[in-house]
Amino acid sequence: MSEEPRLTPVADNVYAWIQPDGGWCLNNSGVVVGGDGAIVVDTAATVARAERLRAQVDAVAPGSARTLVNTHFHGDHTFGNAVFGPEAAIVAHAGTREEMAATGLALTGLWPDVEWGSVQLALPTVTYEERMTLHLGERRAELIHVGPAHTRNDTVVWLPEERVLFTGDVVLPGCTPFVLMGTVAGSLRALDELRALDPRTVIGGHGPVAGGEAFDATEAYLRWVQDLAAAGVARGLTALETARTADLGAYAALTDPERLVGNLHRARAELEDGELARPLDVAGIFQEMVEFNGGQLMTCRA
Secondary structure, three states: OOOOOEEEEEEOOEEEEEOOOOOEOOOOEEEEEEOOEEEEEOOOOOHHHHHHHHHHHHHHOOOOEEEEEOOOOOHHHHOOHHHHOOOOEEEEEHHHHHHHHHHOOOHHHHOOOOOOOOOOOOOOOEEEOOEEEEEEOOEEEEEEEOOOOOOOOOEEEEEOOOOEEEEEOOOOOOEOOOOOOOOHHHHHHHHHHHHHHOOOEEEEOOOOOEOOHHHHHHHHHHHHHHHHHHHHHHOOOOHHHHHHHOOOHHHHHOEOOOHHHHHHHHHHHHHHHOOOOOOOOHHHHHHHHHHHOOOOOOOEOO
16 A cells, blocks of 8 residues: 555645545545534545545544535545445535446456455435535535536535635646546636636645646646647547657656546547547547556556
């Protein structure tokens, strides 16, 4: 197991649960304490990691009430839902619930050597469409639908009084963005919406705690991907060939650079017809990412 996940205070009784190094399935969570319990933004990929998260939530939140918010359907952000017990309310966008039900535990098959534990799928019990407000004592947390972006349906959690923003995987500080199951253009639109909130603190779905500069870094990468995809099409290259011949420059230092292949497929699809987040061959494109990675399955330390 990688470095021990930790709760990092980001405001009064507001915490980011950071899992270094933010690679595949090492996601972040948020904990907002107030009233008689806590709001937990995303859970974790494995039962063991979710149990560690629950223990740390219990240590800082005196009450027993737990409200879980799933920012999107990916298993590293949702598989730990059941660990919090049937009494926990689970909130997500309506489309996220549908995607979770359709996808099930498929992520476990991608990395069969990971010790997932006895993962049980726990679907959201409360859904919303555009915006929703959660009240926790005197605290207010705004759920905002910004998808399609990282996926077809993404939720961010905004604490307006504290100016703290939990972005899910729409923003991944220090990590390669990933829009294979979402959209490049939609992500750029979402970034504009998030900038308008003017957050003081940004907690991405993976990577370290950041500020507004994370929006600029994400935008720069996505616009580079758009330009790279267009150049590859003009040269008659496939997405994989484009990725292999690309000069990653500063982006080579980002975690999980093989995501470039998936991002190029998405950018090329948008060049073809302009449709956002239309289904692509995710399994086949993941295999191309493995090829880009030298034929080795991407490292997952969950």
